[in-house]
Amino acid sequence: MAIDNPYYTSEFHGEYDLISIGPFDLEEGGSIPDLHLAVTTFGTLNEARDNAILVTTWYSGSHQIFRDVYIGPGHALDPDRWFIVVVNQIGNGLSTSPHNASGANAGIAMSRFPHVRIGDDVVAQEKLLREHFGIESPALVVGGSMGAQQTYEWMVRFPGKVRRAAPIAGTAQNTPHDFLYTQALIEAITSDPGFKDGEYSSNADVEAGLKRHAGIWAVMGFSTEFWKQELWRALDFGSREEFMAGFLEPYFTQMDPNDLLCMAWKWQRGDVARHTGGDLAEALGRNEAVTRIIPINEDMFFPVRDHEAELELTPHATIRVIDDLLGHLALFGVAPTYIGQVDQYLAELLSEKPL
Amino acid sequence: MAIDNPYYTSEFHGEYDLISIGPFDLEEGGSIPDLHLAVTTFGTLNEARDNAILVTTWYSGSHQIFRDVYIGPGHALDPDRWFIVVVNQIGNGLSTSPHNASGANAGIAMSRFPHVRIGDDVVAQEKLLREHFGIESPALVVGGSMGAQQTYEWMVRFPGKVRRAAPIAGTAQNTPHDFLYTQALIEAITSDPGFKDGEYSSNADVEAGLKRHAGIWAVMGFSTEFWKQELWRALDFGSREEFMAGFLEPYFTQMDPNDLLCMAWKWQRGDVARHTGGDLAEALGRNEAVTRIIPINEDMFFPVRDHEAELELTPHATIRVIDDLLGHLALFGVAPTYIGQVDQYLAELLSEKPL
Incomplete structure (x- = not known):
């Protein structure tokens, strides 16, 4: 039975929409009877429907940190120019999750919640963008940490669709250490x-x-x-x-x-090489997005060299390293020098023509 | 009441001596009624009693890893030339420890064992060397990790006594991260x-x-x-x-x-600046030993820069960095390239004249 938790409300996360994308079968074999994605949007979709940016979320995070730190006039993620869609990952407490599974989802509440993979999130996001917003091809997919895992999954699963990609502080194939x-x-x-x-x-x-x-x-x-x-x-x-x-x-x-x-279970198993029988080079070789790989120099568990190893395998990718003593949690944007670096690297990427 | 644990026997740790140094008052205010130190020695003390090397032990370790990996003919720690004394730290399971406190120490068994500090180990070691072996001034004090904490404590507490010092993969003042x-x-x-x-x-x-x-x-x-x-x-x-x-x-x-x-409690509080009212520079400034500070380049929690910061404050010290992908646990000596580096740095140090 679902339980109440006041943290997962607009009081803590601001306004957001809950959008049903219907019954959803999962890679691991389970299914979600009625998958709801918690979504926030910023800006306006243009008539060509080609100014959409998808933002994915990290472990324990929601859309709200992007509203607070990353998105707004003056930032690369500028709602005056872009239609920005932040989709909360499955299981994050706002989208359909173990603690809130009720109604049609009551049968999968709490310990009965099925295993979800990064690929499930990305398939759900693609469906949401296409069916709900009429977006076939995002101008950019960007996310940090587990959001980077989702970004890589987009690059490999939907290579024709993603025009630009910016995985920040996360890898395409989760490392043994992680x-x-x-x-x-x-x-x-x-x-x-x-x-x-x-x-x-x-x-x-x-x-x-x-x-x-x-x-x-x-x-x-x-x-x-x-x-x-x-x-x-x-x-x-x-x-x-x-x-x-x-x-x-x-x-x-x-x-x-x-x-x-x-x-956490999902994070542990993030791996785009699932599409290619374990061949990471072949998987990343599918990428058709102009890509910035953006590690944080002091990250203890997504170290720069792990990003560099994947850079070698990713066509159309360059690397920009964020300098921040906070390490991985620099993602919170506490250091005043952090967001300027992200803005610079994303603005640079957004100014480049897709393939 | 003390309990049996077959791990803490000669079956796992080879031969060693248990030497009583009598009642022992601790920095934190408790006392050990009859402190036994587990000790192994290698080689022979010369007549001048000036060829003694003290080796200190790390968290969860004992003398045995030194016998297996570090000490022997062909190594810098060569028993043909040096009289090497390895002293197991208090609480390591071989020296007087919570689980084995019995007889006179029965009153401090298990949860009643008092808090012990790095300084207590070093005071006990100095007493052991002087009273039991007649050694006033070791030619070298060397240890890794918590053994490095003890080495630094020797340098600051007994600056006139330590002729050479080699803290490996450990700091004089434990870091907040550690x-x-x-x-x-x-x-x-x-x-x-x-x-x-x-x-x-x-x-x-x-x-x-x-x-x-x-x-x-x-x-x-x-x-x-x-x-x-x-x-x-x-x-x-x-x-x-x-x-x-x-x-x-x-x-x-x-x-x-x-x-x-x-x-672990002891490790958390290792800090030579306790001797100088919190002034680390003043504490390390007391050092009179020719010193090699020896970090491991891939150490995740005693990173090289923490050693470099203390190097700045330590007179008569130079730094040599061990290259080993194992990280901190390179100390186990699994990589075939490890011990050669340690031997080189220690041999270099032992060839230098003390002040």
Whole structure:
């Protein structure tokens, strides 16, 4: 049975639409009886329907960070010029997810939620764009972390459709190290006796596990230098302990454990080489989008060299490295120098002619 | 009450001596009624008593890895020339530790074991060398990781005594990031219901927590590239899962949880600036040993730049970086190219005249 969680509301995520795309069969064999995608749009679709940008979301994230940090006049993602569609990933708590599966989806609530793959998100997004908005070919697909996984999936699954692509801080094929990292996150949650194999009655029952999950994020999500230089002071905390107790722990403890686990399972298995019998070079070789691969230099678990290895295999791609001591969670846009770099790299890409 | 654990025996650690240094008061205010240090020696002390090398141990380690990998004819740590004393750190399961505290120490067994600091180890080692072996001034103090913390503590606490020093893959002042990393390790153990606040009846009761602890080590102990290049194949495993289940998990699950926690607490608080009211520059400025600071280039949690920052503050020190894709756990000496680098840097140091 679905449970209430006030975090997954407009109070925390601003306005968004819930759009049904109907029954949805999943790669792993399960299905979602009535898949709803939580969507926000910015700007206006032009008559040629060729000014659409698709933005994908990351683990634990939603559209809201894009509204707050990435999208707006003066940014590369400028609603005056582009029609920007942010689609929340399946399982993120706003789109159909374990904790909110009700009505037609009541049979897959909580621990019964089926496994979802990156490919499912991308197929659902393509259908949404085409059927709901009449968009055949986005001018750009862009996302960070798991959003980068979705971006790569677009490049390989729908090579004729994606005109430009910008995976930020994420890889086309999840690395063994990231599998292990995500496994540690998963086990922090599932080992909590309050988790009850996914049949808890409130996320509060799993608070201890979610706090440990936050503690592991603290080690990997930021860089060693973030902690050494006490960059959390930029967020007005007086100590590391206050930052953990006032920011990183509540950030995660308000979330739903099954939703996080749905995303974590998906993250672990992101791999475009599923389309080519395991041949990553052949998969990435399909790309027809003008592409910017955009790592963050201090990222502990999507390091630059992992991006460089995929760059070698990706036609039409160049690399631009974001300089940010926050590491992976630079994606939050806390450093004042962050968004300017993203804007520069995306504006540069958007100014280039697609193939 | 102390418990039996067959891991902490000569079967796994070869021959060693247990040497009592008597009642021992600790920096944090507790005391050990009869502190035993587990010690191995190699070679012969010369008449001048000036050929002694002290080797300190790391988290979860013992003297045995030094016997297996670091010490022997042809190595820098050559028993034909040097009298090498390896002292197991307090709490490591061989020296007096939570799980083995019995007899005079029965009152501090298990959860009642007092907090121990790096400084306690070093004071105990100095006493052992002086009173038991008649050694006033070691020709070299060397250790990796927590062994490096002890080496720095020697440099700052006994600057007139240490003639040469070689901290490997460890820092003089533990970093905030490493505190958080160690905290995640601690919580993996203490969150196991079988831990029972430290009063379990066997380490097997805490197997799930110890496995999670191993899983977090997998993420940080090796480099991202270790996993990507499948370097575990060098240890004859056929898959990542087999390597975890056959090597890293059993490595830790055989150990005692309270012993690991004793060391983890100590590691978190390693800081030579305790001698100088928090002034790290003043503390390291006391060093009178000819020093090699030896980081490992792929270390995820003792990165090279943290060593470089302390190098700046340490007189008589130069830096040599070990090139090893294994990351921090390169210390195990699995890569055939590892020990040659250590030998070269230590031989170079041992050939230099002390001040």
